[in-house]
Each structure stands twice: as C-alpha cells, then as structure tokens.
Amino acid sequence: MKPILIAERVCLITHVAAMIFGLAGLLLVLPHPDFVLSLPSFGQRLFQWSMAGGGVVYIILGAAAVALHAYRTLGTAKLLTFLLPAVLISAGSELLGTSTGFPFGHYAYLNGLGYKIAGLVPFTIPLSWFYMGLSAFLLAYCGLFSRSAGRAWSVGWLSALSVLVGAILLTSWDFVLDPAMSQAPVPFWEFQEIGAFFGMPYRNLAGWTGTGAIFMAVAALLWRHSPILLSRSQLIVPLITYLVNFGFGAAITLVSLDQRYWIPTAIGVVLGVIPALALWWSAPISLQDELTDPIQVEALTAPPLEVVSK
Numbered sequence: 001m002k003p004i005l006i007a008e009r010v011c012l013i014t015h016v017a018a019m020i021f022g023l024a025g026l027l028l029v030l031p032h033p034d035f036v037l038s039l040p041s042f043g044q045r046l047f048q049w050s051m052a053g054g055g056v057v058y059i060i061l062g063a064a065a066v067a068l069h070a071y072r073t074l075g076t077a078k079l080l081t082f083l084l085p086a087v088l089i090s091a092g093s094e095l096l097g098t099s100t101g102f103p104f105g106h107y108a109y110l111n112g113l114g115y116k117i118a119g120l121v122p123f124t125i126p127l128s129w130f131y132m133g134l135s136a137f138l139l140a141y142c143g144l145f146s147r148s149a150g151r152a153w154s155v156g157w158l159s160a161l162s163v164l165v166g167a168i169l170l171t172s173w174d175f176v177l178d179p180a181m182s183q184a185p186v187p188f189w190e191f192q193e194i195g196a197f198f199g200m201p202y203r204n205l206a207g208w209t210g211t212g213a214i215f216m217a218v219a220a221l222l223w224r225h226s227p228i229l230l231s232r233s234q235l236i237v238p239l240i241t242y243l244v245n246f247g248f249g250a251a252i253t254l255v256s257l258d259q260r261y262w263i264p265t266a267i268g269v270v271l272g273v274i275p276a277l278a279l280w281w282s283a284p285i286s287l288q289d290e291l292t293d294p295i296q297v298e299a300l301t302a303p304p305l306e307v308v309s310k
Contacts, residue, residue: 011065012237018058019248025054026186027255055188056114059124059131062241066131069237070138073230078223081136085218089150090129093211094121103207105200106192113188129211132245135238136169136276137162137216142230143279155227159220165275167213169242170190172272175206175264176249184256199263232283239280 029035074153097104098120112123113306178200181188195201246268253261 002182004068006239008065008068008072010063011068012240015058015065016240016244017056018061019244022058023248023251026184026252030186031103033149043259052204053112053114054111056124059113059128062245063127063131066134070134073234074228078219078228082219083130083220084214085129085215086133087126089215089218090133090211091117091121091126093207094125097207102203103210104204105195105207107182107188107189107204108192110187112186117130129215131175131241133166133170133212133215135241137219138210138230138238138240139235139276139279140165141168141220142228142235143282145227145229146283155224159224159227160217162198163213163216163220166216166278167209169272169276170212171205171208172268173242173246173249175207175268175272176246176253178204179257179261179264180249180252184252194211198261229287230278230283232285233289235280237284239276242276249279 004047019066067083068080070082081296095118096102098108101107109120110123114124116122144162144165145158179198182190191199191204193201193203195204197205236239250265250268251267282297
C-alpha cells in the first residue's frame with residue numbers, strides 16, 4: 001500500500017500547487033502584461049501553456065488524488081460504485097444542460113478545460129464532479145455516521161441524510177466557482193442568459209444540488225449493505241481537496257469581481273466550509289476509539305428484534 005499512499009500524496013500536493021500557480025497567473029501576472037512581455041521566449045511559452053492547459057492538469061491531479069485515496073481507504077468496489085455513477089450522471093447532466101438549458105440554464109463552455117465531449121462538455125468536467133462530489137459525500141457520510149452511532153437511526157435514514165448534506169456541500173462550492181469561472185477576466189464558460197443570482201440563474205443551483213444528489217444516492221444505495229466509517233486522519237484528503245478547491249474559486253471571485261460578490265462567497269462558507277469542518281471534526285480521532293466496524297454499526301442501527309414469549 002505504500003506506493004499507493006506516496007502516489008496519492010504526490011497527486012494531492014501537485015494538485016494544490018497547480019491551483020496556486022494558476023491563481024498567481026490569473027490574479028498577479030495577467031493584470032500586468034508588461035511582466036509577461038519582459039520574460040524570455042521560454043518563459044512566455046511556459047506561461048501561455050499554463051494558461052491554456054493548467055485547468056486540465058489540476059483537475060486530473062485532483063481526480064487522481066481522490067481516486068487513489070478512495071482505493072486505499074474504501075476499496076475498489078466502493079471507488080467504482082461512486083466514480084462510475086458520478087462521471088456518467090454528471091456528464092449526461094452537463095450534455096443535457098449545454099444542449100437544452102436544463103437543468104443548469106443556458107450556458108456554453110469556452111476553451112481551456114480540455115477536449116470537449118460531443119463538442120460541448122470538456123472531459124475534465126465530469127472528473128471534477130467526481131472528486132469534489134466524493135470529497136463532499138465522504139465528509140457528510142462519515143461525519144454523520146460517526147456522530148449518530150449508538151442512536152436509534154437506521155442505516156437507510158443516515159444514508160439519505162448524507163446524500164442531502166453532501167449535495168449541499170457540493171452546491172456550496174458552486175457559489176464561488178461559477179462567478180470565478182464565468183465572469184472573471186479569463187472565463188471558462190459563459191451563461192447565455194443573465195441570471196438573477198449574481199449573474200447565475202437560480203435553476204443552476206437547483207441543477208447542481210439535483211445532479212450531485214442523484215449520483216450520491218446511487219452510491220449510497222450500492223453501499224447500504226456495508227456502511228463505512230473513516231477517522232479524521234483518513235478524511236484529511238477529502239477535507240483538503242474540498243477546502244482548497246473552494247478557496248481557489250473564492251480567491252478569484254473576491255479579487256477579480258466587485259465587492260458585492262462577498263455575498264455568495266459568504267453563503268458558500270456558511271453552507272459549505274463550516275459544515276465540512278464540523279463534519280470532519282465529528283469523525284473519530286482513531287477508529288479504535290469508537291464502534292466503527294460496518295457490521296456492528298449496521299447491527300446497532302437496525303430495528304430491534306421482537307421477543308416472542310410462549
């Protein structure tokens with residue numbers, strides 16, 4: 001397992017580094033074109049490549065880090081039963097959205113996020129749904145299951161609540177992501193209608209919640225016979241991934257757009273960042289300190305057996 005752990009950490013560190021490098025380029029270098037022109041030809045080519053392909057790199061690295069983490073902590077079966085529904089359902093939702101306007105509103109992807117499926121949706125977009133969706137779902141699932149162990153909750157009810165909370169965490173990321181990616185000086189997609197919510201249509205938020213809830217519900221249904229619990233240390237990768245990606249969007253939104261955009265950013269913090277930290281804190285420090293065996297948890301939360309007296 002050690003090579004997997006090393007690869008996971010390398011992917012996570014380079015994922016974070018790629019986003020920091022991207023922020024530096026978008027927020028510090030682009031506003032000062034004289035600096036770019038002063039670079040040697042090699043430096044100018046490197047900067048042009050980073051602006052053209054940096055989004056693809058950081059998304060692939062993020063997906064790889066979360067996939068390796070899930071493989072190491074959850075196993076192949078649970079990884080695939082989340083990854084495949086997340087990628088297929090989000091890709092279908094995005095293709096439908098870019099073709100018809102449902103469920104996100106009328107929008108189109110520009111360049112910078114890689115090859116477009118059917119000429120409409122960059123292949124990296126379903127990967128971002130996967131790695132941020134799994135990060136949000138694991139925080140919700142493990143935080144709620146740990147906090148509720150020993151109480152009169154069924155596994156089914158806890159799974160449903162985890163889907164709801166996970167979808168809200170995922171949508172909270174969009175409060176900063178959409179303004180950053182569609183209205184900043186270097187956009188990656190554009191809405192073809194002026195939305196009432198800071199340039200976004202309200203149905204965009206509903207579409208995010210619905211899409212995330214559907215593929216999380218599929219995974220929760222497939223996981224129902226073997227619920228999992230992870231410790232705080234095992235949830236570090238999902239937490240860092242969620243916070244760093246939220247921070248990436250928030251930094252672009254707050255620096256590049258006008259002051260009124262602190263409102264959606266604050267909403268995202270209240271609905272996403274704070275609950276994510278609280279859910280991570282709810283997880284056990286060590287799995288040895290709490291009842292965490294999946295069979296024991298299911299037995300504990302199942303309805304009590306009737307005692308029939310003769």
